[in-house]
Amino acid sequence: QLQLLESGPGLVKPSETLSLSCTVSGGSISSSTYYWGWIRQPPGKGLEWLGSIYYSGSTYDNPSLKSRVTISVDTSKNQFSLKLSSVTAADTAVYYCARLNKNYYYGMDVWGPGTSVTVSS
Amino acid sequence: DIQMTQSPSSLSASVGDRVTITCRASQSISSYLSWYQQKPGKAPNLLIYAASILQSGVPSRFSGSGSGTDFTLTISSLQPEDFATYYCQQSYSTPYTFGQGTKLEIK
Numbered sequence: 001q002l003q004l005l006e007s008g009p010g011l012v013k014p015s016e017t018l019s020l021s022c023t024v025s026g027g028s029i030s031s032s033t034y035y036w037g038w039i040r041q042p043p044g045k046g047l048e049w050l051g052s053i054y055y056s057g058s059t060y061d062n063p064s065l066k067s068r069v070t071i072s073v074d075t076s077k078n079q080f081s082l083k084l085s086s087v088t089a090a091d092t093a094v095y096y097c098a099r100l101n102k103n104y105y106y107g108m109d110v111w112g113p114g115t116s117v118t119v120s121s
Numbered sequence: 122d123i124q125m126t127q128s129p130s131s132l133s134a135s136v137g138d139r140v141t142i143t144c145r146a147s148q149s150i151s152s153y154l155s156w157y158q159q160k161p162g163k164a165p166n167l168l169i170y171a172a173s174i175l176q177s178g179v180p181s182r183f184s185g186s187g188s189g190t191d192f193t194l195t196i197s198s199l200q201p202e203d204f205a206t207y208y209c210q211q212s213y214s215t216p217y218t219f220g221q222g223t224k225l226e227i228k
Contacts, residue, residue: 063122064216100212112164
């Protein structure tokens with residue numbers, strides 16, 4: 001069945017750019033039924049949606065991140081990616097990628113296991 | 122942004138109890154409401170979408186109801202594996218937003 005797997009550095013310095021990828025296996029990222037998203041969870045806190053992308057490249061992101069977020073898709077690699085610029089300690093979190101299912105009213109029906117990112121010098 | 126408010130924030134209950142968690146949206150979201158279960162160290166797991174439709178493979182003791190601004194998640198008879206944190210989430214409009222979570226603990 002379809003699986004997602006996040007990858008990227010576990011440690012990022014303040015003011016630098018956090019870069020993560022999500023590899024989709026067992027299915028195509030180019031399906032018209034799905035969007036693909038990023039969600040994060042700071043230690044001991046709740047969930048925050050960062051943004052989503054369609055295979056065509058159209059994106060939606062969270063204005064609370066003040067244009068620091070860039071989400072892109074590479075259909076040839078069956079991957080999508082997250083870049084978060086000018087990071088601070090407040091960006092320390094577990095970052096998840098997920099599939100948003102249009103048939104499920106955009107419920108997130110498949111998640112990656114998450115990758116922990118710490119922002120520290 | 123649409124604010125999602127869950128209550129209670131935490132709940133103690135016993136195996137076999139019936140439990141209800143409430144989620145309120147700051148404006149109408151029709152039925153664009155999902156519920157997730159999250160266990161420590163794990164990714165969230167979709168339980169219910171479209172406010173009341175049970176995701177495939179989820180036990181039938183879970184049910185959801187509501188539309189507009191008020192929603193509930195009910196567990197009819199708690200099992201040991203149900204002790205976890207539950208989140209509601211609206212997908213009516215971006216930015217998609219989650220409730221703050223309800224931690225369900227063993228009494």
